Amino acid sequence: MASTLFKSFFFLLFFAIFAVSTAADDTTAAETLATPPHHYAAVPPAHHHHHHSPTPAPVAPPTHLPLHPPAQPPSHHHHHHHIHSQPPAHPPHYHLPPAHAPAPGHHHHHDVHPLPPPTHSPAPLHPPKPRLLRSFISVQGVVYCKSCKYAGVDTLLGATTVAGATVKLICQNTKYPLVQTATTDKNGYFFITAPKAVTSYAFHKCKVVLGSSPTPSCSKASALHGGAAGAPLRPQKSYIDANKLPYVLYSVGPFAFEPTCAHH
Incomplete structure (x- = not known):
């Protein structure tokens, strides 16, 4: 009797795992149809399903599994990961502030104003030579x-x-x-x-x-x-x-x- 129960339990467990795996494949197919082709190429679905397969969930009718993925498509999580994969483009902007930081209160435009005084130096060239008009x-x-x-x-x-x-x-x-x-x-x-x-x-x-x-x-x-x-x-x-x-x-x-x- 115990042997028969053990075999029945083992058979039911195997059937549940097979049903979950089949439902996961159906979910993957549904996500593939709902997601545009250019996003599908960037998201590997295999890694996402391995995280769900180890969980020994109770036996559930396979008819309910295809209904949940459309409500919470895991593909959106992958899109967010791809959007955040662009931050390397922003770090160059964070390196720019240190260049301006050393002179927050100094205006470089004021350094240009001391230049006009040298323009008055050529003036002394004229007085030493008064123009002599011969008459x-x-x-x-x-x-x-x-x-x-x-x-x-x-x-x-x-x-x-x-x-x-x-x-x-x-x-x-x-x-x-x-x-x-x-x-x-x-x-x-x-x-x-x-x-x-x-x-x-x-x-x-x-x-x-x-x-x-x-x-x-x-x-x-x-x-x-x-x-x-x-x-x-x-x-x-x-x-x-x-x-x-x-x-x-x-x-x-x-x-x-x-x-x-x-x-x-």
Whole structure:
């Protein structure tokens, strides 16, 4: 009797295991039909069923087993595993923060602002070299004849202008002196234009001396303001002449001749 019961129990256990295995295969087939083909290739179903087979569940009708897999398809668990299999793509983003972390409060844009100061350094190059504009030279002055009362005295009290007197502009800026002569007008005024070879760059090498007087009684050049030895030029103003040429006007004198007075 015991042997018969043992055989019956063993037969029922074997039949239950066979039924569970058959139901599992049906479940796998159902999952395969419910799951898209591209997800099926990535999920091996064999490993999932080995975990359920060892459990000695009680004998259950095979008709209920196919109904549970559609409600809880194990394929969804595999899809979640495949979705989480992508985290290796995110770690590179976690390595980036350490590069920015050392300077959270420092702005690199502020480091660029100290660069403008070097742009002002080239400015000192211009002041050392002032631009020198070379102009032509013109000279003006007046010639007088002293009165007999103040003969030999450096004063023009009582003096009168001399018309027709000559003056000379002499420049030593070349190998040979350049001389330009002018004659005074009725007011004793003269105006001399230097040769174009002479410019304001070398005006200090020029001087003006008294020449001759049209009056024999007042013909000796006096030393007043350097008329006898030669007077240096004094810059007055710059101007443009009628020909659009740049000039610098210089002044000398006033000059005077000494009179020859009769003694009583």
